[in-house]
Amino acid sequence: MQKHLSVSLLILAVFAWNACQRNNQSDQEKLEKTNSDTKGTFGYDVAFLKKHNNALVLQAPDNTDAQAIIIPEYQGRVMTSTASGSKGNSYGWINYDLIESGANQPHINAFGGEERFWLSPEGGQFSVYFKKGQTFDFANWQTPAIIDTVTYQAVESDGSSVSFRVNAIIENYSGTVFVVEINRKISMLDKASIMSELDIVSLEGCKAVAYESINSLTNKDADWKPETGMLGIWLLGMFQPTEKTVIIAPFSTHHSKQPLLTDDYFGKIPADRIVVKDSAVYLKADGKFRSKIGIAPQSARNVAGSYDAEKGILTIIQYNLKPEEKYLKSTWEIHEDPYDGDAFNAYNDGKLADGTQMGPFYELESNSPAKALRKGEKLTHRQRTYHFEGSKETLGAISLRVLGVSLYDIATAFK
Template identity: 30%
Template sequence: MRITLSVLIILSCLPAKVLAQSNFADDLNFIRQFDEPIVLKSKDQQSQIVLSAQHQGRVLTSTSNGTSGQSNAWLNRTAIKNKQGNVGGEDRTWIAPIGSKYSLFYPAGKAIKNENWRVPPALQARDYLVINLDDTSAHFQKKLNLVNHQNTQFSALLDRKINLLNTQEISQSLGIQFPKTVKQVGYTSFNKLTNLAEDWDPNTGLITIWSLAMLQGSDDNISIFPIEPEQAPAQSYLYPLYADRLISKDHLVFYKTDGKYRSKIGIPANMSKNLMFSYAPSLNRLTVIKFSLDKKQLYPLSLEQADTSLAKGDVTNAYNHGNMDGSLLNESAFFELESAAPMLSLKTNESVTHTQQVVHFIGTTQELDLISQQLIGINVSDTKSVFDK
């Protein structure tokens, strides 16, 4: 379903429900009961990220204020305890496409319907190999064997390199300046997928890298996507989206990510910039995600349908969890921000790469406004009332 994003922002001053903060030390101590996490730290130990080789080399969570700071990711404690299922975490690599007749998530011979969706076994594999490790970086590797809906088989090698960024590197990468009083933690996830078998053929299906960040949903959380305003509207998936959850104004798309209504949007490459944002006033947190983007390439599809001949893929997606009636699903509020690499016809031993950089800023309203003004030309605090009636 497509919707036209041309509704004007409505301003008011209704209060937002505050989300209970998750403490980093509590999350780390819990993880250590069931895992042997890798913790990368800045010299002053204020910026820390928690990685797990057991869970696909993902970044489980992070803090910008040492062990006493808030934990930035959404974590599924039941899955961590049981060592199965999606454990959450703020940066992981899956493999696309999720939709189309070339999907990896619908078994061959079964209809492309929601009830047949399942995560491929290779993407549930545990125990990634640690190739290299130091105080601020880690390199993971895993061989993946995958089969798409057309029964095309793929053999590929996934490399994940995570680098913790210092303050100067964050400032240079984003091209901004911010006060020393702002707490921040940032890292770069560099991913490479190498074809280990026969040349990939677009007529039988291609695969690529798909990076996902799972964050805590809250009543006041809004995700923001800078766009080329003259381009076509975003793609809408799952349940219908209206102006109470999805609004476009000028060069920005605003999407309510409270974790209470199952929906998804996609931004195609020709419409997208290489940034996306999440702002939670109740947490005093602005999350900035920067990713690699090549507007000349084709990107994967998320449509749940076999005939996608007229559809264009998305370079970014945002998924909001929840029920259709706008309530929590399994008492768990989370959302995902996602970016993808292009779909390339790789020959044997050729690779596709994708970089995603995640930065969390914790600060006052004025400090976060200063950052957003430099990046997208608005005060991020003004978005608090975007969806108020």
């Protein structure tokens, strides 16, 4: 009797174990399916980035749904943000494959992220991306480690802000050596600050997330001189494109009805992809054609943005602009005037000549002016990034107020 009981218990245990395994497998399949179905949400990106990095999640002081992810290992960059919590849209472009590989790449580690700290100039006699005497081509181009692979240690943080500090030695194409301290602070903005900074009266009818980054370079060694080169702060944001995403670059008409615009970085942009109307430049941001524009400080305004009509997302960047000062030129050539550069740049990703493509993504970029810093002096560049989702009426009012164009203007720019 005892023997039969033991066998019966053993059979029941096997059945129970098999059932448990089936349930566990089913739960795992459900989890994997859920994760796959929710790719593109902020919650998915939080889980992914925390798996591979020391990801810091910040929240707006007055709104727990307004969040952003900061990665110290990627130079304190803002990887992505959302206005709607874990289930909401994740706005930044993330290079999942590269991050998951855990391997560093030559030339650049394009991890993605919707706001990263970089240095200018990229090309020319004062470049910090090419060594002295090298030709300006991709084989020689190398992103400095301090803005590519170096971890920025957090020196102060709370639930809505984080500060980083790091020291670096950098040599430019002409052989000038810079010893600098880099400071970077990212702070989430509350609704009152959003409305105040953009001079808008209401956020009724939409959800919003915004953050500010304050970035500085302190000269720790010999005085900088224009004739031997200076450094600038360059902030770049990578975002997710759609068929209906358009970049809007407003320009000032104080000096001319036409902007001081560079639109041939990678060859002339076709007319069906770029339009200049009234006081704004429109560039398609579908991630299907490699193109870049730059607007000189005399023509630029301190705001730019994009509108994704497919998802109903309005993105705006707002940055320090000093039209009377000199900006570094970054084209890959020796410059007649290395201080005749852009204040604002925008980029749409596309396939290279060999058919490969990093993205797709698009970029909104702002630059600081260059300054001949004496030892101990500091250069600071500030930028705010805003995302809005909601009714067309509210988004249209914000766009018209801040960018000077309506959603109708954007929708009909290429018609």
